[in-house]
Amino acid sequence: MKLGKDANPNGSGYEGHKGNEHQPSLIDENVVPTSPFLVNDYNSGSRVNRNQATPLLELRDITKEYVDDRGKKIVVLNNISLSINSHEYISVVGPSGGGKSTLLRIMMGLEKCTSGEVMIKGEQLKDKVDPHMAMVFQSFGLFPWLTVVENVEFGLESIHISKEERRKKSVNIIQEVGLEGFENAYPRELSGGMKQRVGIARALVLDPEVLLMDEPFSALDPLTAEALREEILKVWSNRLTTPDVVMMVTHNVEEAVYLSDRVVILSQRPARVVKDLYIDIPRPREKRDASIYEYTDQITTLIA
Numbered sequence: 046m047k048l049g050k051d052a053n054p055n056g057s058g059y060e061g062h063k064g065n066e067h068q069p070s071l072i073d074e075n076v077v078p079t080s081p082f083l084v085n086d087y088n089s090g091s092r093v094n095r096n097q098a099t100p101l102l103e104l105r106d107i108t109k110e111y112v113d114d115r116g117k118k119i120v121v122l123n124n125i126s127l128s129i130n131s132h133e134y135i136s137v138v139g140p141s142g143g144g145k146s147t148l149l150r151i152m153m154g155l156e157k158c159t160s161g162e163v164m165i166k167g168e169q170l171k172d173k174v175d176p177h178m179a180m181v182f183q184s185f186g187l188f189p190w191l192t193v194v195e196n197v198e199f200g201l202e203s204i205h206i207s208k209e210e211r212r213k214k215s216v217n218i219i220q221e222v223g224l225e226g227f228e229n230a231y232p233r234e235l236s237g238g239m240k241q242r243v244g245i246a247r248a249l250v251l252d253p254e255v256l257l258m259d260e261p262f263s264a265l266d267p268l269t270a271e272a273l274r275e276e277i278l279k280v281w282s283n284r285l286t287t288p289d290v291v292m293m294v295t296h297n298v299e300e301a302v303y304l305s306d307r308v309v310i311l312s313q314r315p316a317r318v319v320k321d322l323y324i325d326i327p328r329p330r331e332k333r334d335a336s337i338y339e340y341t342d343q344i345t346t347l348i349a
């Protein structure tokens with residue numbers, strides 16, 4: 046976790062993603078196979094079939110239904126299957142109300158699915174918040190009555206480390222997200238960008254392998270959003286630190302293309318996967334790369 050710092054001092058960060066220049070050989074050149082056995086070989090740059098491979102994270106036929114006040118059944122998610130490999134940055138886009146946040150909450154273990162399974166490293170997610178995952182929310186989700194450092198260390202309370210260690214870990218991460226000196230400030234004293242830095246610190250302090258982010262930049266002004274995007278990219282690119290996988294929900298298609306290895310497009314409710322698209326642009330990427338606009342157009346037309 047090196048937010049705001051060079052995460053690639055030895056040249057090992059972005060390098061890991063350079064093999065992203067796929068030589069597609071499957072049916073549709075950009076559609077990701079949903080089979081868990083079909084994974085990317087980032088080293089050879091080709092998509093290969095490795096029968097033993099277990100994806101880091103797997104959604105198997107996730108369906109979610111609610112019953113409304115009048116007893117009517119509402120199907121929100123309809124058989125969502127996704128297979129997510131180590132080192133992937135994956136974004137989920139789709140129409141408003143389609144079930145994207147619901148999907149993240151299910152993955153986080155905050156909500157149960159009606160049917161289906163979430164597997165992490167081949168094991169089924171238990172009915173509780175999973176320690177491999179942490180979540181960053183659009184509305185920051187800070188406790189207004191707690192200071193910055195208390196907000197960050199809150200999530201560590203269930204972990205069996207001493208109070209002193211908790212404080213030390215939290216103060217370190219607060220410095221890394223660029224909030225040194227604000228440890229004892231209350232959320233009301235912070236700008237939106239600073240609040241989201243606390244939100245990110247609170248997630249990163251847990252050392253999650255999977256970082257789930259629900260529209261993390263949408264409440265921020267464009268410049269702050271851009272800075273935080275770059276910082277998240279650095280954190281994720283650093284192979285030596287967590288998180289290994291980032292899964293982000295966004296309405297900003299260009300943002301999704303710029304940041305992601307894959308963009309999953311969901312339909313209107315009940316959400317199903319319309320397309321699972323590889324973003325075949327080498328990293329580091331140029332924001333004004335023509336391919337970014339091409340992918341953005343392609344995805345925008347697919348969102349109903």
Ligand SMILES: Nc1ncnc2c1ncn2[C@@H]1O[C@H](COP(=O)(O)OP(=O)(O)OP(=O)(O)O)[C@@H](O)[C@H]1O
Binds near residue numbers: 141
């Ligand atoms: N607890 C609940 N009870 C009943 N319906 C719910 C509940 N939670 C979510 N829903 C419904 O599920 C649908 C999907 O909601 P969700 O918040 O996941 O959508 P979303 O894709 O994240 O939308 P947005 O892009 O606007 O954030 C909505 O129609 C919502 O009303």
Ligand SMILES: [Mg+2]
Binds near residue numbers: 145146147259
């Ligand atoms: Mg949402």
